[in-house]
Amino acid sequence: MTAPEPGIGGSLPEGLALEQRDDAPVRMYHVSKSYLAGTFALHDISLSFGRGEMVFLTGSSGAGKTTLLKSLFAAERPSEGQILVLGRNIARLEGSAIPFLRRRIGVVFQDFKLLASRTIEENVGMALDVLGTPRRENRQRTFQVLKQVGLQHRRLHHPLSLSGGEQQRVAIARALVNQPQVLLADEPTGNLDPELTLEIMDLIADAATRGTTVIVATHDVSLIERYGKRTIRLEGGRVVEDSPATGRAA
Amino acid sequence: MTAPEPGIGGSLPEGLALEQRDDAPVRMYHVSKSYLAGTFALHDISLSFGRGEMVFLTGSSGAGKTTLLKSLFAAERPSEGQILVLGRNIARLEGSAIPFLRRRIGVVFQDFKLLASRTIEENVGMALDVLGTPRRENRQRTFQVLKQVGLQHRRLHHPLSLSGGEQQRVAIARALVNQPQVLLADEPTGNLDPELTLEIMDLIADAATRGTTVIVATHDVSLIERYGKRTIRLEGGRVVEDSPATGRAA
């Protein structure tokens, strides 16, 4: 598939598609990213993700899923192209504006990125601290979200004393706690057993029904099949497949 | 299931079973592990793993899989019970003997444990360095195993510039490079796509056919079904199922 040009022109069906895109919280135009000269982690990617949309991002190891997600919260700058997230152009964003953008985006990192020196509660509350949330509210919301991922009883422990799957759930709780407008989850269930995977994915899907744009990178084919959401497949940094949600007409 | 007592006695079928266990490289007798008073990460586990045997360890998040594996390479000491690995009693092993045991065990850590400051080649070669392997042989074997996991072209890069799946494969390469007698793999395919998962699992299964005792902790049901090997299910630190390989009579 070829990516549509940004702008206003085009035939009616194109125009409709563009209209949907124009207020989409996440839009990528011809984005390329090259870490090493001559190779591309992302290659000319144009995609748009609507409000309340939930999308699966799949593709083999090294296809560029993580890089795509990183570019959306300004952890990597694209080598080429424009990225609009919540109305801001990431390619042109000043360093000082990045934190404000990130506070509206929840991220589940592939490697969790929990602070070993802080308790679970503190790790999750961190996402509220940076917003200046009052103490009491912070504790309440942290407790709530930890309960949702089934870890409220571990809230005073430290990440290193948690199992892999428990750590992953803490990472998910931190991404959800401040009710972000965009939720990026990188392989969020790689360390969870099948039942927990469904529970957690339901939590994530819930966020989408509340209007959050959700992008989930995953290798789990059964998960993709089960949810029947829009699925984008990357291969060598290119979009090789963009199948709409099975609930909608193709 | 109740665990058989260690020792020589018992009826004929028991005796046979014991005979198999007596030269098994990995044996656990009534092993319990408690991190926090009153809770058990492992509870009265007695298991034995034979030479060349490949076993899947499964169970929900926090069931004790990682703890079981850790106890086998002396990263955690059991609170109770005896563990015999390659003829050594881990519960009684002096600190100075631990490195010698670990050099004969390959481990794929759930969180990879790669050194960010060293190249891929150095990370893999590390397992040979500790054996005092000459430089030339080290490089050859490192290259060979990196090729097997499809990463020989990245050997001079650093772990942080690799994708999650690539890092996982480096961790697997490091566990395989010194041809260990026991291979412990903790969720080794959590970050790999389905095709790569099979390729890598074949590599791991190959080690078993060469006589290595292989224990793989995984949540991936399709993997367990596909290989049809002996599968042990943990729940709350107890063995709740120990189904033999489907190739053998139950």
Next chain:
Amino acid sequence: MNRVATVIYLLFRTAVRGLASSATTSSAAVVTIAITLVLVGAFTILVGNMRGMLDRFGGDLRITAYFEEGLDLAEARRIAGSVATVEGVHQVVMVTPDEALARFRETTGAEALLEGLASNPLPASLEIALLPEHRTERGVGRVEQALEGLPGIDGLAKGQEWIDGYARAANLVRFAALGLGAVLAVSALMIVSNTIRLAIYSREDELDILSLVGASRTFLRVPFLLEGTIQGLTGGLLAILVLWLGFVAFTEPIRVGLSFFLGNAAPRFLLCGEAAWLVLGGAILGMMGSAAALSGWRGTTG
């Protein structure tokens, strides 16, 4: 307003948590800072005491002006009065011929020299003491010059060796204090900032993760600056404590030895102002060290 209070609370809490969670690193840093400041403090105490000694020591320095023979007392008084107004003169004492003779007998063993004399051949003289800052060759020169023209003054004895010796010693101490003091100050600055830097290096992950969850520049940096300041402050207080203990422990047993060159003056500890500067300096150094370390941290945006 409530939000600002919350943010300030959070910044402090983050700093305190940071200190608590990296207790080993923090305490290593605090110890290093304390040691550095102990050095600075010990040096200050030493120089302070040496200055005091030199002052007392130099207080014995005298220029003697001999009067012409037969000068009457009133005239001698007048001259003494005018000498007292010369710049750098601290005190003028008149010595009569009899006093001079008594002293001469005492200080030289050469009594034979005076045995054959019927009358006292020694003249009356003025003993001129200088202000501390004028106890130099130049200061002496100035007095000399002022006395030169005066009628009734016959000659001068400058105790040249004394002046030389004193000026040398005083310069030596001043020069040493200045040189070592400068080296020490720069060293303290670099050691403290380097130590805090090392302490922060081991926590880069913290900076990375906070930045990834959307911590602003302020939220990211202020807690670390606070931590550095607290560490510096603690180091400073610790240094004062160690210095005080050391001072008490050391000066007591060697009081006898000390009294030899301190006279009956007591060795003095840091002045209040000096101690305050030491603690404040620690805090400032700690903060500056943190700032330097933070400026070296490259954020998570490529």
Next chain:
Amino acid sequence: MNRVATVIYLLFRTAVRGLASSATTSSAAVVTIAITLVLVGAFTILVGNMRGMLDRFGGDLRITAYFEEGLDLAEARRIAGSVATVEGVHQVVMVTPDEALARFRETTGAEALLEGLASNPLPASLEIALLPEHRTERGVGRVEQALEGLPGIDGLAKGQEWIDGYARAANLVRFAALGLGAVLAVSALMIVSNTIRLAIYSREDELDILSLVGASRTFLRVPFLLEGTIQGLTGGLLAILVLWLGFVAFTEPIRVGLSFFLGNAAPRFLLCGEAAWLVLGGAILGMMGSAAALSGWRGTTG
């Protein structure tokens, strides 16, 4: 044998890689060590030069022994010879009455004193210089005692003020050097070991991972000890360089000022042995610091 060579090669390679991979941390540690050693070195240079000055300064110190009037030259020589054998005596010079008179005229302004005399009333004397380590009240006392019984000696002039001044200054410098030197040595030890400790804290993951892949105690520790040693060594060499540059840069412009109290002696840098000790000390401190840091590391076995 080949295996041993391989292991040694690996240990060194691991150390070098460790240094390279933690370049910022390592260089911060090296700089801190260098600064600490610069302090120690600057102090050594200063004390060395002060000692030198005091020696020259104290070289002027003389005890004068006056002969009885009319003693013949041969007898005076004999006495001089026996005085030269007294413990602590460095040199004995005989001063004839004529020389004494010339000097007296020069040093005191009180020429009037001698005008009325027909013959020279001053006796011949011996000027006795003491060895540096005997220029104390005790040393003078010993000479005094030795001279007391001798026939032909009429009296002694000790230049008491001189001795007091000199002894005070010398004690001051010695005491200060000892005190500050001790504080400095302990500080250097702690700063270096603390710095290396901080540098290692930021690399605990490395220790953990190496231990998990089966690194023996030796393989785990030796590279870190080597790293510490190399850092200490580099810091020591750097310190020597900085000191030398500082020495050259500072002594030249203030040579005039220096010559005032150094006389025409040149200020001296560290002696070779001192410099070697500084570098060696750095290496030893670095190694000890690593050892301390490693002993604080709790392994991966629970």
